[in-house]
Amino acid sequence: MKQTGLVIGGGLSGLFCAGFLALLGYRVELFEAAPRLAPVVRGFWRDGWYFDTGFHYTSGLGEGGILARVFRFLGIADALQVVRLNPQGFDGVRFKDGEEFLFPAEVSELRRGLAERFPADAEGIGAFFNQIDRVCNGLPMLKLKPRSVPDAEVENAWRCSLQTVINKHIRDPRLGRLLSLHCLLHGVAPEHVPFAVHAGVAGLYYRGAHTLRGGGERLVEVLRATLLSLGVNVHCNAQVTAIKLRADRSIDGVCLQDGREFVGRHCIATLHPHALPGLLPDKALRPIYIRRLRSLQSSGSACCLFGYPKRAIPQLEGRNLYLEFDSANGQAPIYLTRGSGEAHSGVIAICPEVETDWNIPDYRERKRQRLVEIQQAIECHSPNLARDICWVDGGTPKTFQRYANAPVAGLYGAAHCLDQVNPQPRTRVEGLFLAGQAVVAPGLLGTALSAFWACQEMCGDQRLREGLMTCQ
Template sequence: MPAYDQIIVGAGISGMTSALLLAKQGFKVALVEAFPLLGPTVRGFCKKGMHFETGIHLIGGMGDGDPLDTYFKHLGIAEKLRKIPFDRHGCDCFRFEKQGREICLPYGYERVRNSLHEAFPAEKQAIDKYLQRLQTIFDSSSFLNFNLDFNLDSLAHDETESLSDYLNSITADQNLKDLLSCHSLLYGTPPHEAMLSTHALVAGSYFRSSHTIEGGGKALADIYQKQIKEHGVDIYCSRKAVRITHDANKNFKSLLLDDGTELQGQICIWSAHPAAMIRCVEDGAFRPVFKRRINELQETVSALILFGIAEAPVKSLQGRSIYLWPESDYSQVLSGKTGMDDNAVFLSAGQTLGRKGEQSITAIMPCSIEKFSRWQDSGLNNRPQEYLDFKAEVMAEFEKQVFERCPELRNKVEFIDAATPLTLRDYCHSPYGSLYGAAHTVSQYNPLPATKIKGLLLAGQSIIAPGVMGAVVSAYLTCGFIYGHEKIHKELQCIYNA
């Protein structure tokens, strides 16, 4: 039976970060991933000679000296990445469709402030309050501000004010509130449920800097994988964790894989969805109330996704993303149950051009998995014809919406593939196909890293926050319980102040 210091389940950003961080400290680490390659969600895929992004469309907080840049330097991968900045004068373009008005938000807090002042001259005071509040929240965490002394309490969930409540307290301008809430589409939680701290982490990171990476998510996953191999991590791909065992004192003992391999270890970090972990533990390991709490976690919304090829780069999507906003209610949009006419659409372009100068285009629309519930027992390779026909009908309507609402794409983009919530469920191993795992809301207490099985820890975007930044911070939080938060923080401070 192979024996390890740590076994990591799930090779997304959080799992790969955990494996690399621990291996660099000299621990013997195993990394288990159900798919054939590491980083399946962020890696994307290739079709007709084009690479399509599935997890990384833009990355916040990765500018020189920003938190993610410091984390990547600590992991030894920053120098291997070529960062591509988005348009600093307008990287997030929000189209109020009924008004025929477009407002493009830049990055850099002063540029954001000036842009918002110009668009809403009567709301300067509210804008200044909002930006100052986001900066204060962002800079108050020692996981994001390395000049602070380490403080684990900075991640405590003690927030009662939602994003919506806060915005209502500073302005009555609905258009401004809609615009300041637009980043909630990037973490899948409506403003009336979203914690202001989660919003500050996501929106604040994009206001600091917005980048992508040359080669996209595939390049990031490949760089992680190379570093992980160089540091001696044993990788078990195409293997699914099926059973977690523990001794009579509830100390983690081993992980059983679906091919019969049993990995022995002192610690197991579960970075996949926490509900999948519950299915792997022995009966009686957790109290029924905890199991019910995990299984009933509110999920972020799922989506319909179209993948297309533009014959040449589309000017309006170069260095920027477009949010098509029909001026609906965020709660309805992020429930995934609204009609397409009243739904939001997020549009982005890939950074890698084809041999003839083609560019990939991705369109994402929130959608509930309930619309596909009649085929919930099917898998990737056994979808019935009825599902395929329904999917084709839905995607044809989605494509029509894209071309009508973003006419500059008409006759320039051919959509060649699509994903439904069931696709996302099966590729992401998320019970409901959610884009960002369990939601982070004012009323929901997501699980902390430690569990009742000693040595079984949780990580991932369902634990701390969504996105690349949230997944990396979650990994550092969890690994800190293994080799010391203070030690890690001092290492990060040295890099930040170098």
């Protein structure tokens, strides 16, 4: 008789968990509170334009990459069209004074380009990227290996910040801003993010960046169809209100808001860690663990503008664009993208926000003012580019919090930063495991890796790892 695996949350982490468990032989019940799966990632349509709110580009989809292996193992690779972003420059950066720089998808070319632009820092550039490569290559989580004691350099990289490493090797302030620009990929400032986290995230993008034809919407629909074909029972509009325990304090099942109950001895919760204690009976978790979960800092959030291009925008064809401002004026870089770059792809401008609490009485007016400020910043920085875009809507941290059904705002859930310890997949409740961006790493790759580790811990053997390693 098949064991039942209960998965709470129908975002990408939940979808990957459900797929892994089904392939491992579990009977899977997947619960999503929203009317549709993965509401943030799937994006939305407006007047014939598609806005890819949650999936813009990713690493790990090149030949032999981790995500490529996951897609093939789940049987979705042939249904998805991978699009490589411009290898000569997958990300462009434009400074306020008009200077531009392209990030090529090849580490040696990136190092050469930076050394030509900043010759006085050539030696430091080499040292910085050598350290990025060594740490990235040494992270067990990226090699799907069982957790083990890492080498000394990797261990130290968890204890020092990205900014510390930049200060050690780099003198030019503009170069320092370029090297910390991709903090947007994990939502933690360079002075707070462990160098190991940044190396594991940005280091893989430097080796190749990809997107998917059809964007997040296509990915979610393919995953949904695959789960149904594997026999996964998908429940939308299904808010889990409680996790039931047996007398021995092990998992017994879940209760839904509509009164339904589901029995199962294994459960993976992919929700924000802040919400977990509220689903469990008193004393199921140690008080110190509850305090740790509830004290987890949130990753940075953002305000977004959504618009459509009035004509072709060469700067956004096959690449994304960062508008970099003088750091003295306090304006964070603004990231612009057209996602997969199809004819119907809208333009999204993302501006990181320091303030994440938008539950204020005059919310609508504050939202209007902030979106106008961002639009004006773009017009001031790059007036020609601004004239090619018609902005039609926007969102705030509160918007993303609502769509993600999260207790706090944050683009990547709980942050991975120096002064906190994020939860591991296994909990002290027998049969209860955690997955999501807060557990392993942020982004699409982080959701897949967290699902892998949670399911690997649950099944208790190497079947999942062995299956992934055979997928080329």
